[in-house]
Amino acid sequence: MRATYFLPRDLHPAAWWLWALGLAVAASRTTNPWLLLTIIAVAGYVVAARRGAAPWALAFRMYLYLAGCIVCLRVFFRLVFGGAEGTTILLRLPEIPLPAWAAGIRLFGAVSAESLLGGLYDGLRLAAVVVCLGAANALANPKRLLKAMPPALYEMGTAVVVALSVFPQLAESVLRVRRARKLRGGANHRRLRALHAIVIPVLEDALDRSLRLAASMDSRGYGRAALVRPRQRVATGVLMVLGLIGVCVGGYATLDGSTPRLLAGPVLVLGVVVGLLGFHLAGRRVQRTRYRPDRWRPPEVVVVLSGVGVAVTLFATSTVDPTNLNPSLLTLSWPALSWPPLVGVLLGVLPAWLSPPPAPPHAGAGHDAEEVSA
Amino acid sequence: MIELRQVTFWYHGQPEPVLSDVNLSIGEGELVLVAGRTGAGKSTLLGTVNGLVPHFTGGHLDGAVAVAGVLTRSRPPREFAHLVGVVGQDPLAGFVTDTVEEELAYGMEQLGLPPQVMRRRVEETLDLLGIADLRRRALRGLSGGQQQRVAIGSVLTTHPRVLVLDEPTSALDPTAAEDVLATLARLVQDLGTTVLMAEHRMERVVPFADRVVYVAGGGRVVDGSPSAMLRDMPVAPPIVELGRLAGWEPLPLSVRDARRLAAGLRADLGAPPPRPVPTGETLLTSSDVVVRYGATVAVRGVDLDLHAGTVLALMGRNGSGKSSLLWALQGSGPRQGGTVRVGGVDPGQRSSAQARTLVGLVPQTASDLLYLETVADECAAADAESGAATGTCRTLLDRLAPGIDPARHPRDLSEGQRLALVLAVQLAAAPRVVLLDEPTRGLDYTAKHALAGMIRTLTGEGRAVVVATHDVEFVAAVADRVVVMAEGEVVSDGPTAEVLGGSPAFAPQVAKVLGADWLTVEDVRTALAEVAR
Amino acid sequence: MSRARGGSGRVVRLGPRSALVLAFASLAGLMMFVWPLLVRVEPQSMQHGPDAPFVFVAILPVLILIVLAELSEGGMDAKALALLGVLSAVNAALRPLGAGVAGIETVFFLLVLAGRVFGAGFGFVLGCTSLFASALLTAGVGPWLPFQMLSSAWIGMGAGLLPRRVTGKAEIAMLVGYGIVVAYLFGFLMNLWFWPFITGAEVDYHDGHISYVPGAPVLDNLRRFAVFTLLTSTAGWDTGRAITNTAAILVLGPAVLATLRRAARRASHGLLPTFGDAGPASARSARPRRGADAPTCARTGNGMARTVNDRTANARQHEVGQPIRGQRSNYQGDS
Incomplete structure (x- = not known):
């Protein structure tokens, strides 16, 4: 067991997602900039340590940019639309009143430090959540994730698998048709006309392909169904409909504070559970096995536990000391940081050492991967 | 079962x-x-x-x-x-x-x-x-x-x-x-x-x-x-046709069988018919053509001249630079070095509408060029694009493959008919040089025969034709000259009989049976007729 | 009416039960989009306001899972599935061809046309798979994904529910109109659920004029939101999307519709095979299509499978079953 623990392999994608969601939930509990920056650093460090060479791993940078944009946007909004709450006025911009239909709304005006800081903290929180999701996208192999689809979504999963494998071929076909367009003197046409000459052949190509693919799938046994008794089908339908009604009622009650609380949380949860039961039952009809499925092994458990651990500590400490997690903005002060939540957040960095490194890329696979991203 | x-x-x-x-x-x-x-x-x-x-x-x-x-x-x-x-x-x-x-x-x-x-x-x-x-x-x-x-x-x-x-x-x-x-x-x-x-x-x-x-x-x-x-x-490989022609019994099904039976026929045949290599005026000259994609060199300094009324076959394994060369000659593809001249003009320097009046290219997936819903629409669009008189494309199409219903969808045509349609669309611009990239892919014996007929029509009109193909039998039947490429360079260039007959890899079946001088069943048939007379 | 329904439900069958599930899920889903406008909080239960968005972000994926499971439970054959996969890939492949300002528009244009041709059920599923595949390709999976998936699914479904009888120029005009409406609606919905997150809702020390106020009267919040969305996206993204939709449907619409319809005809969706007897004599006599029957068969009309089946005289020969049910259930007896 110990010998195989650190052998290079791709971790179960769901493990990375659960870890990242744990971090994201933790981030959504606090506005303390130190904690949020620690969470971002933890996510970034684990990604740097454990991502492969695949294209989705390279997307992490985009998420960092996105996070930066969110922070800037949030502060910018405070600057433009009323940032006057608080006493420490930093600068006064000329105020622009808007027409009557937007009564009550003004642009620019006085900007206070409290307001800007509030925007910064909020933005940072959202940015931390986005970075956590980026980490999951970078670490989890989306194709393996598709393989782990629940049986009830077998058809949908297959459709997406088909889309992913056909996509690069179509991208090629677009390039090819574009090039061929020149042979008919295509450059002279207006842009939209040229689009016509590209879209139609590509679409025809794709539709032809879909028919051939369907024939191939049909003759290779796609959609062999287990025997489903009518009673079971009825049960599936009833469970799904009841569950959805529960979600509707529960959701409405959650929003409308005047309805009894019993209708809100419990009914919502019950609806989801019943619906998922129907979902599970619907999966019974699919009778097929998986080739080399991803299994849950100790490293997966460790990764998930570390993510859950982060979320749990932040929930626990928030009841103890809320001021540390959400620094006060009523009086401007340097945000304080206490040890328990910080240690909790640092739990999240464990996968950087306690998970196996990713499998090395295979000859040819890397090349393919680059084209997909292009 | x-x-x-x-x-x-x-x-x-x-x-x-x-x-x-x-x-x-x-x-x-x-x-x-x-x-x-x-x-x-x-x-x-x-x-x-x-x-x-x-x-x-x-x-x-x-x-x-x-x-x-x-x-x-x-x-x-x-x-x-x-x-x-x-x-x-x-x-x-x-x-x-x-x-x-x-x-x-x-x-x-x-x-x-x-x-x-x-x-x-x-x-x-x-x-x-x-x-x-x-x-x-x-x-x-x-x-x-x-x-x-x-x-x-x-x-x-x-x-x-x-x-x-x-x-x-x-x-x-x-x-x-x-x-x-x-x-x-x-x-x-x-x-x-x-x-x-x-x-x-x-x-x-x-x-x-x-x-x-x-x-x-x-x-x-x-x-x-x-x-x-x-x-x-009616559909049979050349070896069987040869066997039928010579009246061999039992009919040979492999080159080995046929070779054992061929001694008599070889003696009967006498001298192979001369294959005249037509030398028309030079329509396209190119020298030192280089095509690169980043660090990969696809074409490494190729010189090629094309003459009116001749068919040149471009052969070589996949990735040897055939397609890149054709695209560079046409002017639409990239070209990093060398010169191409068609009537004193470089098609690569002209707009794509002008380039296609100089050199016409039918790409490997010919249907990429078709985007309208009927054959008639495609023809009308081709006339408009080329500035040709209305009906030009249709006339060309009828000459290449008669009797295609104008209301049919181009995608519903057979492989060979679709090829003819694309060829007609390209010919509407009246180029004197026509390049065909892998036209025989997916065609059966009958369709290939029809394609050979189309190519002969083109050369008869004084055009120069280049066919990039792997199909040895097809080359033996239509080409006057063969150029073999490998790794972006020309490795052999000469009359068809010389290049094909002597090569173990490129020899057609008839040459394998009767020797390097005989390329097609048609050759043997004419020679036999000659002897009988 | 039944003709229209038969036609639209051809590729992905949308029976009454699926329609019911779809309706409830859409209702619940819509609630999760427009929750900022619906929240009515009692002063003492203030903490429920801030929790709602996170709960909804968690529940929406479950809703989508259930709907998709129900739609495929009714039976989805290989042809529909391959079409779904390939069209999703086309959507993803056409994205780089878009005007370059905003990536998503070209996805909508094909989605609307495909929904129109292949029906509401197919449109719904295509909306989901297109966005999902595209998110996987660009590593863009996140809480926004279920919202994008559901709203584009509605767009595809809506296109399938437009009146069937409209044809020719009127059809294109109708689709253009629909394209413009959904372009703005999509922007509106996507802004709405995210609005409180981006302007900050639950923070009590801030009271910006475009930000969300939990529990405020619907009209008040709506006005705040209208200003927010007008200022941030209506002029740029949404209008850009509307223009691309219009232009794409006007220029490419007729040709793409024809291409898709041809594909539908060639794939003969919903046409069940028929079998004759083994004996040559009865084969000759039961042979359904010769002469006058041929044109009927060439038309891939609604309810045509029934026509053919009815004409194949002997009922005992219909081993494959009745034409209306999905294929899967027909074979359950055999497997």
């Missing part, structure tokens, strides 16, 4: 049946070759075996088709997945997943086999087909031959009792085709699976076929032993 009893089949809306009263009984372990023209109903016949016809295609089926005693009418095709494995023409179009290993396992996953069994069978199949080193590769990055081998492997993993192959090599170049056929030959010996196979390279399959089924068109299907069937089938 396979039983067809009084099978008659109509597609929806077709007044005439594609198959009519077909009776066929194929025993366990037999290898049956299905022959016939494109469009005669070969694919339909093969489709009936696992029920794709009519469950998938729709239509009306009379009679009964049974595989291992199970009637196809009683179950959908998916319930035949463990009995019948089907391999189509274009392997890439049939792949569901994107890596070799997963594709091999896909069929077994559908059947719900236990994981250990799947793992074992995948490993066995990888070895059986010699593709173990490709196991994690992306399917798209494989060569055509490798892809087709994976496609065969992916149906073998379910251990079917019948293997149905519908022209498995028609979209491949000759090397890949050889590769696939050699693999199949070995499989048939080793596994003893019943095989039903349509294949236009008949000479490669006939030696080990137990039976030939000929789909004659009009719904008729005839079957018999290979030598009996080949005697009077």
Whole structure:
């Protein structure tokens, strides 16, 4: 067991997602900039340590940019639309009143430090959540994730698998048709006309392909169904409909504070559970096995536990000391940081050492991967 | 194993049946070759075996088709997945997943086999087909031959009792085709699976076929032993035609057999007919052409002159720079160095509308150029694009392939007709140089014959034609001059007989039998006529 | 009416039960989009306001899972599935061809046309798979994904529910109108659920004029939101999307519709095969299509499979079952 623990392999994608969601939930509990920056650093460090060479791993940078944009946007909004709450006025911009239909709304005006800081903290929180999701996208192999689809979504999963494998071929076909367009003197046409000459052949190509693919799938046994008794089908339908009604009622009650609380949380949860039961039952009809499925092994458990651990500590400490997690903005002060939540957040960095490194890329696979991203 | 009893089949809306009263009984372990023209109903016949016809295609089926005693009418095709494995023409179009290993396992996953069994069978199949080193590769990055081998492997993993192959090599170049056929030959010996196979390279399959089924068109299907069937089938490989011409008995089915019988004929023939190399005016001169894609050099300093009234064949393996050279000559493709002159003008410097009046190019996937809904619309658009008089394109089309219904959708045309349409569209701009990139891919003997006719029409009008192709027999029939490329360079250049006859790789079948001076059956026929006179 | 329904439900069958599930899920889903406008909080239960968005972000994926499971439970054959996969890939492949300002527009244009041709059920599923595949390709999976998926699914479904009888120029005009409406609606919905997150809702020390106020009267919040969305996206993204939709449907619409319809005809969706007797004599007499029957068969009309089946005289020959049910259930007896 110990010998195989650190052998290079791709971790179960769901493990990375659960870890990242744990971090994201933790981030959504606090506005303390130190904690949020620690969470971002933890996510970034684990990604740097454990991502492969695949294209989705390279997307992490985009998420960092996105996070930066969110922070800037949030502060910018405070600057433009009323940032006057608080006493420490930093600068006064000329105020622009808007027409009557937007009564009550003004642009620019006085900007206070409290307001800007509030925007910064909020933005940072959202940015931390986005970075956590980026980490999951970078670490989890989306194709393996598709393989782990629940049986009830077998058809949908297959459709997406088909889309992913056909996509690069179509991208090629677009390039090819574009090039061929020149042979008919295509450059002279207006842009939209040229689009016509590209879209139609590509679409025809794709539709032809879909028919051939369907024939191939049909003759290779796609959609062999287990025997489903009518009673079971009825049960599936009833469970799904009841569950959805529960979600509707529960959701409405959650929003409308005047309805009894019993209708809100419990009914919502019950609806989801019943619906998922129907979902599970619907999966019974699919009778097929998986080739080399991803299994849950100790490293997966460790990764998930570390993510859950982060979320749990932040929930626990928030009841103890809320001021540390959400620094006060009523009086401007340097945000304080206490040890328990910080240690909790640092739990999240464990996968950087306690998970196996990713499998090395295979000859040819890397090349393919680059084209997909292009 | 396979039983067809009084099978008659109509597609929806077709007044005439594609198959009519077909009776066929194929025993366990037999290898049956299905022959016939494109469009005669070969694919339909093969489709009936696992029920794709009519469950998938729709239509009306009379009679009964049974595989291992199970009637196809009683179950959908998916319930035949463990009995019948089907391999189509274009392997890439049939792949569901994107890596070799997963594709091999896909069929077994559908059947719900236990994981250990799947793992074992995948490993066995990888070895059986010699593709173990490709196991994690992306399917798209494989060569055509490798892809087709994976496609065969992916149906073998379910251990079917019948293997149905519908022209498995028609979209491949000759090397890949050889590769696939050699693999199949070995499989048939080793596994003893019943095989039903349509294949236009008949000479490669006939030696080990137990039976030939000929789909004659009009719904008729005839079957018999290979030598009996080949005697009077209209579609036949050159070697059989040569045998028929010489009246050899028994009819030779392989080059080896034929060579043993050929001594007499060789003595009769005398001197080979002279092949005049026409030398018209020079229409295109190019020198030192270089094409690069980043660090990869596709064409490495090629000089090429094209003369009016001649056909030049450009040969060489895939990736040897043929296509890049053609695109560079036309002016639409990239060119990093060298000069191209057509009548003193460089087409690469002109707008694409002007370039196509100098040089016309029909790309490998000709249908990329077609985007309208009817043949008539395409022709009208071509006239407008070229500034030609209305009806020019249609007239050209009628000369190349008469009788195409103007209201038909271009995608519904046969491969050969579509090629003619694209050629007509390009010719509407009246270029004197015409370049054809892989025009023979997917064409059967009849369509190739028609294409050769079209090319002769073009040279007759004083145009220079370049054909990039792998098809040796086709080159032997049409080309005046052959240029062979390798790694972006010209490795041999000369009259067809000189280049083809002397090369073991490029020699046509007739040359293999009668010697380097004889390239086609047609040559022999004229020579015999000469001698008789 | 039944003709229209038969036609639209051809590729992905949308029976009454699926429609019911779809309706409830859409209702619940819509609630999760417009929750900022619906929230009515009692002063003492203030903490429920801030929790709602996170709960909804968690529940929406479950809703989508259930709907998709129900739609495929009714039976989806290989043809529909391959079409779905390939069209999703086309959507993803056409994205780089878009005007370059905003990536998503070209996805909508094909989605609307495909929904129109292949029906509401197919449109719904295509909306989901297109966005999902595209998110996987660009590593863009996140809480926004279910919202994008559901709203584009509605767009595809809506296109399938437009009146069937409209043809020719009127059809294009109708689709253009629909394209413009959905372009703005999509922007509106996507802004709405995210609005409180981006402007900050639950923070009590801030009271910006475009930000969300939990529990405020619907009209008040709506006005705040209108200003927010007008200022941030209506002029740029939404209008850009509307223009691309209009232009694409006007220029490419007729040709793409024709291409898709041709594909539908060739794939003969919903046409079940028919079988005759093994005996040659009865095969001749039961043979349904010759001469006058041929044109009927060439038309891939609604309810045509029924026509053919009815004409195949002997009822005992219909081993494959009745034409209306999905294929899967027909074979259950055999498997």
